[in-house]
Amino acid sequence: MSSLKGDFGRGLIVVGPVLVTLVLLYILYSFIARFTPAVLINADVLGVFLPGVNEFVLAQLAAVLRVLTFVALLCLAMYGIGQTTDTTTGEVLEGIVDYLANRVPLIRVIYNASKTATETALGAGDTLQTPVRLETWNGLRMTAFKTGRTTTDGRVLLFLPTSPNITTGFVLEVSPEEITELDETVEEALTRVVSAGFGDADRAEADIDELSLSVVGEMEIERGPPKK
Template identity: 75%
Template sequence: MDSVKGDFGRGLIVIGPVLVTLFIVYTLYSFIANFTPGILLNAETLEAILPGVGEYAREQLAGFLRVLAFVATLALAMYAIGQTTETTTGEVFEGIVDYLANRVPVIRVVYNASKTATETTIGTGDTLQTPVKIDTWGGLRMTAFKTGRTSPDGRVLLFLPTSPNITTGFVLEVAPEEITELDETVEEALTRVVSAGFGDADRADGDLEDVPLSVVGEMQSDGKPPQQ
């Protein structure tokens, strides 16, 4: 029974994320296909190009083309806005958006959370830099990230994310000599944090294979240790 449960669990670990990803993609696809207007691109528009195709197939194809057009337009808009934010005008515009979003009680929570999540996961520059280890209480060590900034007294500012939600955490001011830089990328360290440590399982198994093990002694059937 335990073997069946174990096989079922391993199968769920493989299939579960795939199903969740497909569901999210399908939901987004359906939303975009129904959200984008079909005035310029619909089944009637494609009838002249594909006269031998049924109306249902043309409607589905029109929806797919609308999704592609929406994604392409959105990508171009994000690229153009990203280029603009590097200028003084873009910085002023971004500051105005931040100011207006933070004036609304409910909107500011969603806005700041989504902005923090985006900057943390795909941000560049000085959002998250070198992953490090820091010693905490009781000899424990935690994974943190350099922010590229320092406090007025010369301490390094670190961001210590929580697991598995990396959009929340703590800002720490740590002396440079108390920081141990890791030989890994930001993506690898974030994967370990987001997965609550399970994302590093393969690496841990490989490390354990190199650790020599020795048997100190075995108990005899009468409960006494063996004679040396």
């Protein structure tokens, strides 16, 4: 019975995220397909270029084309806005948006939370820098990230994210000698935090295998060839 539950659990771990991703993509696709206007791309317009095709197929194809067009335009708009923010005008406009959003109580909470989450998830390479290991209390060590900023008394500002939700956490002021930089990238450290520590399983197994091979190799070298 335990073997059956274990196999079912492992299968659920593999299939579950895939199903959740597909459901979310379907919901997003359905929303965009209904949101985009069907004035330019509809079944009647496609019927001119694809005569003889079933009307239902034309309607579904038109919905797909509307979604692709919307996504393409959205990507172009975000790219253009991103290019604009690098200029002085873009910085001024961003400051105005921040100012207006922070004047409304409810909008302020949603805006700041979504902005922080986006900056942490998508802009990790810019907002979070070198991952470090920090010993907190009683020998307990935690993974944190340098923010690139220091206090007036020379302490390093660290961001200590929670697991598995990295959009929340703590800002710590730590002396430089109390932290140890890790020999890994920001993405690798974030993967470990987001996966609640399971993201290092493959790496740990590889290290164990490499260690075993090294030990076996050393034993064979010390033992030498068999005596005749």
